[in-house]
Amino acid sequence: MSDYTKPERTTYLASIQSKSRWYNLVTVLGLSFPTLVARVITLVIAFTVHEFAHAWSADQLGDDTPRLNGRLTLNPLAHLDILGSIMLLVAGFGWAKPVPVNPNALRRRTPMGMMLVAAAGPFSNLLLAIVAAIPIRAGLLALGAPISFIEELFIEFIWINLILLFFNLIPIFPLDGEKVLAYFLPPNGQEVLARIRPYGMMILMVMIIFGQFGGLDILGWLVQAPASQVFQLLVL
Secondary structure, three states, X not given: OOOOOHHHHHHHHHHHHHHOOXXXXXXXHOOOHHHHXXXXXXXXXXXXXXXXXXXXXXXXXXXXXXXXXOOOOOOHHHOEOXXXXXXXXXXXXXXXXXXXXXXXXXXXXXXXXXXXHHHHHHHHHHHHHHHHHHHHHOOOOOOOOOOOHHXXXXXXXXXXXXXXXXXXXXXXXXXXXXXXXXXXXXXXXXXXXXXXXXXXXXXXXXXXXXXXXHOOOHHHXXXXXXXXXXXXXXXX
8 A cells, every 4th residue: 555645646646647748759758768668568458459449349230341351359460550659659649550340331230330439449448547547546556656667557558548548539530539429410510520531630740740839739638638637536
């Protein structure tokens, strides 16, 4: 059990989150070696489970496309994208190989098919964060300085999974949130999403650049702020 009081733990965990600012290149390059190792472990598990969740949910809804493409597996090699993995380590954001699905096969089972498959990925990151928080909430890990590697691994694991959760819920293509939002929009709203879809990556890059250099941290509001709130709920 930790000897730290709740206010002390709150301050300590806040300092960890500030050091782990997720898309600040200068901060990420200054991370310690143990933190980078923790991020590599987190990357492999979080990306693999995220993409497997997409594949498994599509398979359950009657679409065998992921299975035929070798994606219904927990083998990281089937899911990790080399460039996307490197980007997560050095820039704080990244991606894995997208899981191919057949929208028509999913719609034959339920109109919610694409939405459910898209939501499965971020939901898996939430589940991973909750599971990793159990030893902390149970007092099995003491979150006090000096922090051990195991404690840092759990903290990084929770934090990165929450970042992936909220980042992927941004309703901009190619992120999962776009497909989730599209299901709930009327036809004219879906048409708007379709029109801006070709510019999705450019919009995301502009948001990242403005956050880094323009003083308008939209991604901080959409991702880091809610991730911090849930992080506090899970570990305190």
